Amino acid sequence: MRIRSYDTDKAILYLVATPIGNLKDMSFRAIETLKSVDKIYAEDTRNSKILFDHYDIKTIYESYHEFSQEKTSKIIEELKNGMKIAIISDAGLPIISDPGFKLVKDAIDNNIAVSTIPGASAGISALISSGLVAMPYTFYGFLDSKESKRKEELNDLKYIKHTLIFYEAPHRIFDTLNNMLEILGDRYICIARELTKTFEEYIRGNISELLKLESLKGEMVLIVSGYEEKSIITNKFVQIDEFISLGYKPNDAIKETAKMLNVDKKELYKEYIDYKNNKLR
Ligand code: SAM
Secondary structure: OOOOOOOOOOOEEEEEOEOOOOHHHOOHHHHHHHHHOOEEEEOOHHHHHHHHHHOOOOOOEEEOOOOOHHHHHHHHHHHHOOOEEEEEOOOEOOOOOOOOHHHHHHHHHOOOEEEEEOOOOHHHHHHHHHOOOOOOEEEEEEOOOOHHHHHHHHHHHOOOOOEEEEEEOHHHHHHHHHHHHHHHOOOEEEEEEOOOOOOOEEEEEEHHHHOOOOOOOOOEEEEEOOOOHHHHOOOHHHHHHHHHHOOOOHHHHHHHHHHHHOOOHHHHHHHHHHHHHHHHO
16 A cells, blocks of 8 residues: 655644754754644643744644544544644654554554654664664663563563663663663663753663662663673673572572573583582682
């Protein structure tokens, strides 16, 4: 199915990028589009009003949440009636850890043109200045808020060689870093904080080093180096000791390390005991 975006009289759904902290990151085209459409749907109208007032955007607007199927159907009806509509989220690109996916899907299913007005997005912006290998990368967004689910997700990501991009909230950052250390190993990471704002900051180092920080506040992206056999486990015994220092019982530490390395846990147990005995001699 081919759909041209700019057949002038036809309905169109614009996905418009908005700034991730610095109002000046709004593009000319984004402003123009928001001024010219018939209606804007915004994730949180209180936040977007600041943007509208700043750029003198007078278009009518309404709120839009991912989970409102009723609202999605209403927007599709408006598009079918020929309206030009823009959706925006609170920051950055709609859909990227933000609402809008179902609407885009339904618009495409109804043969309606969908077009992106590009601009800032926190993940990619953080990636390119992190200093970590930029390609290939895996963008993950937010890990689950429940620890058990978060650990499962990290286990699924453990052997991916790509640089990993995560979003995280400040109240969960240390829990997440601890889970990453436990499951991914002591990888090199970059935390990009408060991008485009006055207190923008990049914090680089191994996970264990960053865990020593007293606090981490503000909005942040985590860029995590990908799986590398050498870097994840320089020495299997060091890895076991590391698990033990994190509070694991020795047997569980050996079990986890064996799982990580895909080796027999009984063999590893014997090797570890020998290693410890030799060290004591
Ligand atoms: N749609 C947005 C985008 O395109 O990046 C992401 C929205 S998501 C709900 C919000 C998360 O993005 C924050 O919790 C944080 O992890 C990240 N984020 C947004 N703005 C940021 C900024 N200025 N600096 C660092 N991270 C930011």
